[in-house]
Amino acid sequence: MKKKFRKRIAEDIPTLVYFYATWCVPCKLMRPIVEQVAGELGTAISSIEIDVEIKKGIVKRYKIKGVPTLILFKSGTALWRHTGVMPVEDIRIAIKEHL
Structure with missing residues (x-):
């Protein structure tokens, strides 16, 4: 996975990485938001x-x-980072700044 991960984040197309845990309640709230933005x-x-x-x-x-x-x-460089629950519109704005 490490090689595959490094290859994905090194692409010219921005890659949004969602770090989560199965026991994390806020993560369960964020998953549909992340999926919505990606979609x-x-x-x-x-x-x-x-x-x-x-x-x-x-x-x-x-x-x-x-x-x-x-x-x-994007291209192996972290452009933006956020920890915690975030509204969908704020995620959209943050990502669109880097497109």
């Missing part, structure tokens, strides 16, 4: 979900201290 933006972005309990190496590398965390990558 609305279609091919303008790609998205990945990372379970912090399973992909601990990736979590450590990007210093994920809380969930849910969203990071927008």
Whole structure:
């Protein structure tokens, strides 16, 4: 997964990475919001979900201290990051600034 993950975030198309945990109630609230934004933006972005309990190496590398965390990558660089629940419109605005 690490190689696949690095390849995805290195693409020219922005990649929204959603870090979550299955036991996290706020993560359950964020999942449909993230899916909605990814669906609305279609091919303008790609998205990945990372379970912090399973992909601990990736979590450590990007210093994920809380969930849910969203990071927008493009060409391997983190362009934007947010931890916690966030309204759908705020996510749209943040992502569109980097398209």
